Amino acid sequence: MDYDVIIIGGGPTGLNCAIAAHKENLSYLIIEKGVLVNSIYHFPINMTFFSTSPVLEIGGIPFISHGDKPTRREALEYYRRIVETFDMNIHLLEEVKNIAEKEAGFDVVTNKGQYSSANIIVSTGYYDTPRLLDIPGEQLPKVKHYYDDPHVYIGMDVLVIGAANSACDVALECHYKGANVTMAVRGDDLYAKVKYWIRPNIENRIKEGSIKAYFNTTVKEIKDGSVILVTPEGEIEIKNDFVLAMTGYLPDYNFLRKLGLEVNTEENCVPAHNDESLESNIPGVYVAGVICAGLRTNKLFIENTRDHGEKIISDIVKKREHAEVV
Numbered sequence: 342m343d344y345d346v347i348i349i350g351g352g353p354t355g356l357n358c359a360i361a362a363h364k365e366n367l368s369y370l371i372i373e374k375g376v377l378v379n380s381i382y383h384f385p386i387n388m389t390f391f392s393t394s395p396v397l398e399i400g401g402i403p404f405i406s407h408g409d410k411p412t413r414r415e416a417l418e419y420y421r422r423i424v425e426t427f428d429m430n431i432h433l434l435e436e437v438k439n440i441a442e443k444e445a446g447f448d449v450v451t452n453k454g455q456y457s458s459a460n461i462i463v464s465t466g467y468y469d470t471p472r473l474l475d476i477p478g479e480q481l482p483k484v485k486h487y488y489d490d491p492h493v494y495i496g497m498d499v500l501v502i503g504a505a506n507s508a509c510d511v512a513l514e515c516h517y518k519g520a521n522v523t524m525a526v527r528g529d530d531l532y533a534k535v536k537y538w539i540r541p542n543i544e545n546r547i548k549e550g551s552i553k554a555y556f557n558t559t560v561k562e563i564k565d566g567s568v569i570l571v572t573p574e575g576e577i578e579i580k581n582d583f584v585l586a587m588t589g590y591l592p593d594y595n596f597l598r599k600l601g602l603e604v605n606t607e608e609n610c611v612p613a614h615n616d617e618s619l620e621s622n623i624p625g626v627y628v629a630g631v632i633c634a635g636l637r638t639n640k641l642f643i644e645n646t647r648d649h650g651e652k653i654i655s656d657i658v659k660k661r662e663h664a665e666v667v
């Protein structure tokens with residue numbers, strides 16, 4: 342067997358699991374299909390976390406940030422230092438394609454090779470799969486499911502779809518950079534859990550009319566130079582250069598099912614797992630991090646999944662000790 346455990350995904354959770362494995366002297370390999378902490382790398386360029394830095398710390402390594410809440414850039418540096426400090430065994434830019442169960446353990450097949458491991462941790466997050474609108478025009482290049490740099494939107498007519506924290510953040514940042522921002526909100530208000538330091542600002546911009554918000558509104562079609570909105574007053578067509586669809590993300594269920602993981606369709610499509618050990622329906626395969634919440638992506642985040650590594654590794658160690666005794 343090449344490893345005691347292979348960790349799929351080099352996000353905060355994958356690194357956290359690696360630290361737990363290291364502490365128990367288990368051999369491990371993290372396989373990450375993108376760059377280190379690929380999701381965070383692709384977060385908006387000027388993004389500030391909603392968590393304070395101490396509650397994001399892993400492995401007892403202090404997370405130093407200039408403000409109370411760290412920026413994306415500070416987080417990238419933090420995770421880089423984590424990998425360096427623990428001299429982590431990580432393969433970047435290598436994608437896991439499948440796993441195959443063997444008589445003992447698993448073969449992990451990637452686009453670059455194959456490795457055997459006694460256990461697998463699937464910590465693949467959700468940021469690679471946007472929730473699509475499924476409307477005509479969604480495939481146009483002006484439609485973005487990922488927001489990066491506001492500079493692009495200076496002087497442009499921008500439609501922001503959504504009403505949660507990301508949508509409000511994006512609407513405000515683009516507005517302050519000189520975009521003409523319109524929001525399309527499906528419900529009759531902004532998301533109830535919009536952070537307390539964002540809500541008054543966006544509400545006041547909407548009230549004064551500097552950001553135009555359509556509530557109880559859906560987007561029917563996106564065209565080259567306009568969008569069609571269905572508002573309570575009927576359909577309207579407004580001028581548009583860019584659509585920023587901040588409608589959230591979901592775990593890659595095709596990938597999870599390909600691995601053989603069962604998904605609880607009755608309960609927010611949560612990948613089946615034991616709450617204590619995080620072991621999935623396949624003995625020896627564990628799920629970790631934000632994917633454990635399935636479609637309820639606002640339920641789990643870095644802050645409240647930092648115990649996942651320890652839970653899983655202690656289960657692996659317990660089973661190994663038991664096997665040795667038997």
Ligand SMILES: Cc1cc2nc3c(=O)[nH]c(=O)nc-3n(C[C@H](O)[C@H](O)[C@H](O)COP(=O)(O)OP(=O)(O)OC[C@H]3O[C@@H](n4cnc5c(N)ncnc54)[C@H](O)[C@@H]3O)c2cc1C
Binds near residue numbers: 374436464
């Ligand atoms: C804009 C935004 C702001 C957020 N702010 C906060 C915050 O302030 N505080 C907080 O606690 N949480 C926050 N979250 C939530 C949390 O930070 C992220 O979801 C976090 O990245 C989750 O960590 P993870 O390791 O579980 O998943 P991810 O960070 O998404 O890591 C999964 C990794 O798996 C890799 N991967 C996927 N499939 C494969 C494959 N087949 N082979 C190899 N690698 C693969 C991906 O490339 C990715 O790097 C935020 C989320 C977003 C979107």
